[in-house]
Amino acid sequence: MSSGRPLAQIDLGAIAHNYGEVRKLVGPWVDIIAMVKADAYGHGAREVVRTLDALDCARFGVASLDEASDLSQVVDANRLIVFGGLPPSEAESAVSIGAEIVAFDRELLSALDSAAEQQGTTVRVHLHIDTGMHRLGADPADAADLLRFARALDHIETVAVCTHLAMAEDVDDETTTRQLEIFEAAGKSAHELARHAANSAAILSRPQTHMSAVRPGLMLYGLAPSAALGAKADLRPAMSLEAPVIRVAEVGPGEGIGYGHTYRTVAPTKVATVRIGYADGYPRSLSNKGRVLLRGSSVPVIGRVCMDHIMVDATNVPDARVGDRVVLWGAEPGAVEIAELAGTIGYELVSRVGPRVLRVHT
Numbered sequence: 001m002s003s004g005r006p007l008a009q010i011d012l013g014a015i016a017h018n019y020g021e022v023r024k025l026v027g028p029w030v031d032i033i034a035m036v037k038a039d040a041y042g043h044g045a046r047e048v049v050r051t052l053d054a055l056d057c058a059r060f061g062v063a064s065l066d067e068a069s070d071l072s073q074v075v076d077a078n079r080l081i082v083f084g085g086l087p088p089s090e091a092e093s094a095v096s097i098g099a100e101i102v103a104f105d106r107e108l109l110s111a112l113d114s115a116a117e118q119q120g121t122t123v124r125v126h127l128h129i130d131t132g133m134h135r136l137g138a139d140p141a142d143a144a145d146l147l148r149f150a151r152a153l154d155h156i157e158t159v160a161v162c163t164h165l166a167m168a169e170d171v172d173d174e175t176t177t178r179q180l181e182i183f184e185a186a187g188k189s190a191h192e193l194a195r196h197a198a199n200s201a202a203i204l205s206r207p208q209t210h211m212s213a214v215r216p217g218l219m220l221y222g223l224a225p226s227a228a229l230g231a232k233a234d235l236r237p238a239m240s241l242e243a244p245v246i247r248v249a250e251v252g253p254g255e256g257i258g259y260g261h262t263y264r265t266v267a268p269t270k271v272a273t274v275r276i277g278y279a280d281g282y283p284r285s286l287s288n289k290g291r292v293l294l295r296g297s298s299v300p301v302i303g304r305v306c307m308d309h310i311m312v313d314a315t316n317v318p319d320a321r322v323g324d325r326v327v328l329w330g331a332e333p334g335a336v337e338i339a340e341l342a343g344t345i346g347y348e349l350v351s352r353v354g355p356r357v358l359r360v361h362t
């Protein structure tokens with residue numbers, strides 16, 4: 001392991017613990033579909049799947065066929081569900097991989113049926129109903145007809161109906177209640193099928209959404225979807241991102257730091273340069289806003305975040321030196337805290353950690 005590289009330490013024990021928190025909330029009879037799309041939100045999908053497979057996780061959710069194909073090397077493909085939406089042109093590949101498919105239109109269903117007939121198999125399908133997210137899914141008014149159409153296809157096995165909640169993190173908003181009412185009405189003709197709708201926020205806040213299965217994502221990785229939901233479970237952050245100090249220099253007063261000299265020193269300043277930048281997933285919006293942990297002290301990011309580096313004010317850390325490891329986020333500061341400073345969300349922060357960052361799973 002090179003000490004000169006940024007490093008994301010992934011605590012698989014924390015992920016296992018967080019999975020246990022999901023199980024406590026939903027009980028023993030509800031299936032858990034662990035969302036491992038986007039390389040398990042930046043945590044390393046193969047390692048996360050292996051960890052959760054050992055805990056008897058029922059299914060794993062991905063966004064694309066590429067993700068399903070990769071993870072089929074780790075678990076049986078029939079335990080993977082592709083949620084991201086597929087064009088009919090990908091039907092042949094979908095069938096050959098063997099994953100379950102979330103579908104919401106006749107064109108894809110027909111293409112999947114034809115491909116499955118040619119390959120001598122069947123495809124397990126989850127029908128997605130758009131109850132108000134307006135991103136993917138069938139119109140609720142068309143849901144019954146779509147279900148009849150799917151049931152008439154010889155090589156399609158419809159196993160579930162599902163939807164996605166748009167505002168579950170807001171516990172006072174009535175949008176989720178309305179979505180559930182629409183989902184219930186649209187799915188009346190599918191009473192014998194499994195149902196799932198709950199993301200992390202709904203798992204934490206609304207037991208009525210747990211249904212047949214739940215789809216935890218962010219909470220598996222130890223982050224709460226909102227501050228109000230943070231106390232609902234004992235979530236342990238799984239990722240700690242750190243990077244090395246590669247230069248320490250004394251800079252006089254009145255000097256500009258970084259591109260554009262957006263920060264100027266007002267007194268003699270010890271500037272530590274850290275080998276991590278926006279190409280590694282550290283947001284440029286943290287320029288002159290971010291804080292990092294250096295030798296146990298919280299110090300500010302000064303100047304613009306560069307592609308490969310950030311600069312921090314280490315004046316109050318007299319023993320700071322080249323080779324020190326700076327914590328960008330982890331137990332402290334937390335990823336959600338840093339995301340708020342960056343004007344974004346924890347989902348984006350952890351999932352954008354780049355390929356130059358070495359991931360070590362413990």
